[in-house]
Amino acid sequence: MGSGNGIYSEGEFNLDAKWLVDPNQLLVGPKIGEGAHAKVYKGQYKNQTVAIKVIHRGETPEEIAKREARFAREVAMLSRVQHKNLVKFIGACKVPVKAVMVIVTELLMGGTLRRYLLDLRPSCLDMRVAVGFALDIARAMECLHSHGIIHRDLKPENLILTADHKTVKLADFGLAREESLTEMMTAETGTYRWMAPELYSTVTLRHGEKKHYNHKVDAYSFAIVLWELIHNKLPFEGMSNLQAAYAAAFKNVRPNAENLPEDLGLIVTSCWREDPNTRPNFSEIIQMLLHYLSTISTPEPVIPPRIYASENTVFTPESPGTSSLMAARHDSGETPTSNIEDNSVGFFSCFRHCY
Known part of the structure; x- marks a missing residue:
């Protein structure tokens, strides 16, 4: 009305x-x-x-x-x-x-980032393309945080590609919350594999328990997504979602970042630090990504052709969430x-x- x-x-x-x-x-x-x-x-x-x-x-x-x-x-x-x-x-x-x-x-006709990466395996993205996608994601997150919004569910299923596969857009605000310095938020969260440890630790709490956290939970999730963009592998491979959550929250386990270029490694490892207060904000992340991009060769990025998996392909059983819903298949x-x-x-x- x-x-x-x-x-x-x-x-x-x-x-x-x-x-x-x-x-x-x-x-x-x-x-x-x-x-x-x-x-x-x-x-x-x-x-x-x-x-x-x-x-x-x-x-x-x-x-x-x-x-x-x-x-x-x-x-x-x-x-x-x-x-x-x-x-x-x-x-x-x-x-x-x-x-x-x-x-x-x-x-958006390009499908989810998860689908795109799965179709590309075992190959990896060109590094310039991977960093370009990361910049798209970081800029979307900077915009949200500038409006006081925490996404809380940043993962490849919630990232959608344009039809030409050159641009990534963030979708699904179903778990997004306005950030408050005084109000505590519920433990309702996104998919465990990409969630920050301060959210993982709510898994064993009573449903609806209140817990303090801030926008730095999105920086952690970004680090896991960036690691995945570079390696085109499932983070915490071999673990279930809950096993990955437990390992990250209580054993401070992270995916292996030893083989990353130094500048990229610094971005990833600083974003997934255990102490949220020491993680960079997205304005800083964007500057670090731009600096790294300036240090690598400058030919035009080559967007890999989309490879359609056969109908017999077996995919890792991850919960799709309402995120990937925005993508046409x-x-x-x-x-x-x-x-x-x-x-x-x-x-x-x-x-x-x-x-």
Whole structure:
């Protein structure tokens, strides 16, 4: 519903009217991703091809309250920040008749960084490309932190490539939180393998336990992602997510950084230090990356061709999260669930096919 000041409000969902999506103008196409509580579809909104993330409200009052709060938080974050390395937010709405909440963003056709790296193995990225991707990520994180936002779930599944595979954008603000110097935050966090030790240690705490941490958790996650960009290997290979969490938090174990060039090694090891206060901020990280880039040869980077894995390829069982949902998969084999070119059909009609 609208109000005189142009703010849409329903429960905890407050949104400037300019971001409010008209569900009757949403055309839902094929499903391109799925998480525990959400599905993402390729679709159209006002003749623009988009990604449509549909979040189920849940069944119990507790589930409903938690998911609606997370939805409201994600929408608030997305509507506040715009940057060339953040997935562009188009709008959001609630559809009470379907008991769902909807977030609409730009559709990036290059797939997730995780998928891209998997398809490239056993080869590695050209070092200039790897550092270029790292700069994209660091600039996105610098933007978030400048707005007082901690992402908390930085990992390759949440990093999406443009169609030409030259630019990386950060997606999925489902776990993002505003940073406060006084307010403690819950132990709800991202995927253990990429999480900072100060978050890992909450694994054994009671659900919902409060714990102090700050934006430096994202610097740690960045170090793990950078290590992965350089080596194209799963960090803490051979360990389960929980084993990796335990090793990092209680034994101060890190991936092997001995074979890295000196300047890159300094960036990685400084970002994953055990003491968060000694980790660099992203402005410093960007300067260190730029300095390293200036020391290596300067030919135009060669973007490796995308190699499609066979259908028999076995992948490491990692939780995809609602992150990778933002990426279109060309090889998914999905049959479109509606005709998005048919502008006479709206959101509600499409949903009869999707559900």
